Amino acid sequence: xxxxxxxxxxSKVVERMGKKLNRQxxxxxxxxxxxxxxxxxxxxxLANPDDPTYAPAYKxxxxxxxxxxxxxxxxxxxxWWVHAQDVRTDEDxxxxxxxxxxKCTNCRRCSLNCPMxxxxxxxxxxxxxxxxxxxxxxxxxxVVSKDQWEVGNQMGVLPQDYLETIExxxxxxxxxxxxTAARIPIDKMDADVVYAINPREVKYDPRxxxxxxxxxxxxxxxxxxxxxxxxxxxxxxxxxxxELGGAVVQRVYExxxxxxxxxxxxxxxxxxYRSTRxxxxxxxxxxxxxxxxxxxxxxxxxxxxxGRIRVDKEKNRAAVTFHDSCNNARSCGFYEEPRxxxxxxxxxxxxxxxxxxxxxxxxGGGGAMSMSEYTxxxxxxxxxxxxxxxxxxxxxxxxxxxxxxxxxTDVIRHYKLGMKVTQLVNLTANALVIPEKVVVxxxxxxxxxxxxxxxxxxxxxxDEPDILTFLAAVLxxxxxxxxxxxxxxxxxxLTIQEKPDLVTLDLSMPGKNGxxxxxxxxxxxxxxxTKVCIIxxxxxxxxxxxxxxxxxxxxYLDKPVNEETLLTNIRMILELKRPHGHx
Amino acid sequence: xxxTLRFVSGDLQLMALSFMAIVYIFRIRWLLRFKASGERQAxxxxxxxxxxxxxxxxxxxxxxxxxxxxxxHMSFFYLQFVVFHLAVAANIGMSFVIPYAPxxxxxxxxxxxxxxxxxxACAIGCYRMYRRLSNPAIRLISTPDxxxxxxxxxxxxxxxxxxxPNRPDLGEGPLMVYFIMTAFFLVYxxxxxxxxxxxxxxxRFYFGRTMGHRGVYPVKRVTQPKPTNI
Ligand code: SF4
Ligand code: SF4
Numbered sequence: 096x097x098x099x100x101x102x103x104x105x106s107k108v109v110e111r112m113g114k115k116l117n118r119q120x121x122x123x124x125x126x127x128x129x130x131x132x133x134x135x136x137x138x139x140x141l142a143n144p145d146d147p148t149y150a151p152a153y154k155x156x157x158x159x160x161x162x163x164x165x166x167x168x169x170x171x172x173x174x175w176w177v178h179a180q181d182v183r184t185d186e187d188x189x190x191x192x193x194x195x196x197x198k199c200t201n202c203r204r205c206s207l208n209c210p211m212x213x214x215x216x217x218x219x220x221x222x223x224x225x226x227x228x229x230x231x232x233x234x235x236x237x238v239v240s241k242d243q244w245e246v247g248n249q250m251g252v253l254p255q256d257y258l259e260t261i262e263x264x265x266x267x268x269x270x271x272x273x274x275t276a277a278r279i280p281i282d283k284m285d286a287d288v289v290y291a292i293n294p295r296e297v298k299y300d301p302r303x304x305x306x307x308x309x310x311x312x313x314x315x316x317x318x319x320x321x322x323x324x325x326x327x328x329x330x331x332x333x334x335x336x337x338e339l340g341g342a343v344v345q346r347v348y349e350x351x352x353x354x355x356x357x358x359x360x361x362x363x364x365x366x367x368y369r370s371t372r373x374x375x376x377x378x379x380x381x382x383x384x385x386x387x388x389x390x391x392x393x394x395x396x397x398x399x400x401x402g403r404i405r406v407d408k409e410k411n412r413a414a415v416t417f418h419d420s421c422n423n424a425r426s427c428g429f430y431e432e433p434r435x436x437x438x439x440x441x442x443x444x445x446x447x448x449x450x451x452x453x454x455x456x457x458x459g460g461g462g463a464m465s466m467s468e469y470t471x472x473x474x475x476x477x478x479x480x481x482x483x484x485x486x487x488x489x490x491x492x493x494x495x496x497x498x499x500x501x502x503x504t505d506v507i508r509h510y511k512l513g514m515k516v517t518q519l520v521n522l523t524a525n526a527l528v529i530p531e532k533v534v535v536x537x538x539x540x541x542x543x544x545x546x547x548x549x550x551x552x553x554x555x556x557x558d559e560p561d562i563l564t565f566l567a568a569v570l571x572x573x574x575x576x577x578x579x580x581x582x583x584x585x586x587x588x589l590t591i592q593e594k595p596d597l598v599t600l601d602l603s604m605p606g607k608n609g610x611x612x613x614x615x616x617x618x619x620x621x622x623x624x625t626k627v628c629i630i631x632x633x634x635x636x637x638x639x640x641x642x643x644x645x646x647x648x649x650x651y652l653d654k655p656v657n658e659e660t661l662l663t664n665i666r667m668i669l670e671l672k673r674p675h676g677h678x
Numbered sequence: 679x680x681x682t683l684r685f686v687s688g689d690l691q692l693m694a695l696s697f698m699a700i701v702y703i704f705r706i707r708w709l710l711r712f713k714a715s716g717e718r719q720a721x722x723x724x725x726x727x728x729x730x731x732x733x734x735x736x737x738x739x740x741x742x743x744x745x746x747x748x749x750x751h752m753s754f755f756y757l758q759f760v761v762f763h764l765a766v767a768a769n770i771g772m773s774f775v776i777p778y779a780p781x782x783x784x785x786x787x788x789x790x791x792x793x794x795x796x797x798x799a800c801a802i803g804c805y806r807m808y809r810r811l812s813n814p815a816i817r818l819i820s821t822p823d824x825x826x827x828x829x830x831x832x833x834x835x836x837x838x839x840x841x842x843p844n845r846p847d848l849g850e851g852p853l854m855v856y857f858i859m860t861a862f863f864l865v866y867x868x869x870x871x872x873x874x875x876x877x878x879x880x881x882r883f884y885f886g887r888t889m890g891h892r893g894v895y896p897v898k899r900v901t902q903p904k905p906t907n908i
Contacts, residue, residue, distance in 0.1 A: 116712055117712055117714060117715045118709060118710070118712040118880070118884065119715060119881075119884040119885070119888075120712075121709060121712045122709070122877055122880045122881035122884060123881060125709075125877055126874055126877040126878065126880075126881040128824075128871050128874045129819045129821070129824050129871070131813070131816045131819070132748040132749070132752060132755070133748060134815055135751065136747060140815075147815035147817075147819075150819065152819045153815070153818055156819055168708075169823075169870075176821065176822050176823050177821050178821040206885070207747075207889075207894075207897070208746050208747055208748035209748075210740050210746070210748070211877070211882070212736060212739075212878070212881035212882035212885040212886070213881060214881075372719065372722060373719050373722055373892060374719075376718040377717065377719065382718050383718060383719060383720050424894075426894070427723070427892050427894075428722050428723025428724065428727060428892045428893020429723070429893070430898070431724055431898070446900060446902075448901070449747065451897075451900065452894050452898070453747055453897070453899065
């Protein structure tokens with residue numbers, strides 16, 4: 096019997112597939128006529144014309160054959176005739192994993208181009224969920240899912256880190272506007288707006304939080320950020336785990352209800368918007384929540400239209416283009432409002448082609464950024480996006496998604512496009528016309544210290560010379576005294592000898608690796624209090640650090656890291672409260 | 679007309695058709711056994727979109743080659759699709775017309791038009807077979823059923839060219855072959871990929887409902903302006 100020959104995990108996958116299948120999925124599984132029309136919609140195919148295994152229909156067939164063998168009569172009776180095949184071993188599951196996670200970003204572009212209405216992205220997500228349910232997944236997916244289950248957010252930001260970040264941003268805002276009302280309210284009851292964000296903002300891009308706070312403040316909004324349930328992103332969308340998806344949105348919804356918030360505003364994040372706004376009620380099974388859910392893009396647009404804030408597009412004179420997040424455009428129909436807002440914010444907006452629901456994926460979607468084992472194939476497929484970006488002739492790409500910011504930044508760096516990625520919240524904040532009563536005093540502006548890291552000694556550790564040079568140059572430019580180490584042994588010796596204020600530490604190095612060095616630092620009373628910021632290209636190694644029986648590192652950054660992110664984080668770690676001030 | 683031809687063009691067809699209908703009923707019942715998931719969230723997207731519009735747009739999608747990038751880029755392939763499917767529909771229609779309303783096929787122009795259509799379908803079938811064998815991506819996904827179904831339709835179209843004049847008096851061979859093939863086609867269809875037309879209304883209904891509810895359908899396109907010479 097086929098069933099008996101299956102491994103335990105394979106049996107579970109088949110059993111759970113039977114429970115997960117719905118009519119839409121079955122339609123997509125039986126409806127494909129193998130016409131190949133969808134092939135050229137996929138950026139993987141376009142970038143790999145000689146590799147037919149990237150074709151959406153081929154990828155779908157790897158799932159379809161299991162379905163046919165187990166649930167479809169033709170496949171049960173004449174398996175060879177319709178290419179039905181069972182999944183037997185754990186190796187079969189591993190192979191399937193490399194397809195559903197490594198060869199598809201679930202962007203849904205092929206679905207939109209199938210004459211039969213086959214929605215491959217949905218089938219692919221289902222297959223991901225089945226594999227995740229038996230523990231077969233990329234390490235990065237396991238790590239991020241675990242963080243979202245256990246810590247409550249995708250990036251493992253601890254509650255005190257979140258609250259401290261909000262606190263220092265509030266200090267900055269209060270100082271900037273000389274007004275205590277400019278502070279970011281936490282857990283305010285009966286607010287008109289409850290603002291939920293992407294944890295990436297806390298970790299790598301707090302400027303987007305303060306930009307949003309500036310806008311809310313100037314609009315005179317009665318708003319708050321929640322102390323819990325603030326992560327509106329949802330790894331359940333990427334991992335296919337509906338249970339995680341439901342639990343995460345429920346956490347967000349419940350907090351808004353507890354605060355009696357009237358409107359849940361989501362910061363700019365494509366998959367967060369799709370998960371919280373469009374999929375959440377389906378996953379959580381609770382139906383439409385008793386409050387409005389909207390993207391902050393819509394909120395900002397409304398403020399401008401209602402005259403609650405004024406913007407001057409002359410402040411954003413650089414030519415820009417707009418990249419549509421797949422989740423926003425192809426799964427939520429959210430593509431016109433960002434353009435409407437953009438046209439109010441910049442003087443020179445140029446479309447990229449194709450656009451809106453037909454735009455290409457940033458190639459970092461579907462959780463691809465957390466699966467470092469597939470980075471080479473991801474970046475290879477990114478040539479399609481790179482060409483699309485290049486054709487616009489502009490140097491600034493605007494997008495309404497944090498994940499796309501990272502994906503595009505990677506594409507831009509890899510293909511040396513020399514472009515910058517920004518979001519609508521940054522452009523809106525930059526274009527704000529500050530009314531008289533809150534004009535920032537001149538003294539506040541001129542009290543800028545030009546070398547914010549002056550007096551700090553920083554040891555940078557990495558086995559890649561390019562990265563060492565980059566880190567050293569950026570930190571030295573800010574006034575830091577930088578020492579460099581190219582391996583673990585040297586790093587330990589220099590930490591003891593030089594007693595730096597901070598060590599930036601790569602994890603994967605020959606000889607003594609970063610994990611070992613980190614533990615040695617923490618276990619040596621002489622240097623145990625040295626601040627450490629892990630900078631790694633392997634998110635799957637994160638667990639090795641956080642599960643060590645020592646105090647966690649003060650910071651953690653994923654490579655590639657850009658200058659702004661690096662400095663923001665170093666500043667936070669060194670507890671420099673103001674952007675340009677030395678505490 | 680011989681008794682044998684009368685049987686294959688009449689009773690045999692009805693038997694094959696009934697068999698197909700019965701299998702289809704089971705097939706649809708099987709599909710409906712799976713729960714349809716709904717869209718619980720408030721509709722998203724622009725003012726001009728709705729679930730209903732999405733469904734209509736989705737069903738009509740195939741008749742709007744401009745609506746999908748794939749059909750826009752592969753317009754020759756799309757044209758083949760149209761001709762091939764028209765020929766198959768005409769062919770099925772002819773299997774009813776010959777035994778029950780032969781008068782409709784009397785005018786020579788009708789016969790000639792049908793023959794041109796069937797010949798075109800036959801040529802397209804041959805080309806598609808070549809494409810399926812020569813294109814590595816298509817070859818990789820092609821099943822024996824894909825090859826057989828295509829071959830069956832191609833040969834059937836070929837046989838129809840000779841059956842279209844409906845002249846048993848000149849020899850019953852072409853009509854006999856045509857009707858036997860038609861009967862086989864009807865029996866085989868429910869087990870093959872050819873039954874995709876049965877699923878089409880379902881897949882496109884649900885996809886259209888979702889995409890309409892979310893404001894993706896109807897797809898809004900903004901095309902690249904043509905460069906102007908100043
Ligand atoms: S998924 Fe659709 S477009 Fe792609 S091969 Fe199947 S039927 Fe054709
Ligand atoms: S969903 Fe996107 S990445 Fe996946 S196969 Fe389709 S087009 Fe390619």
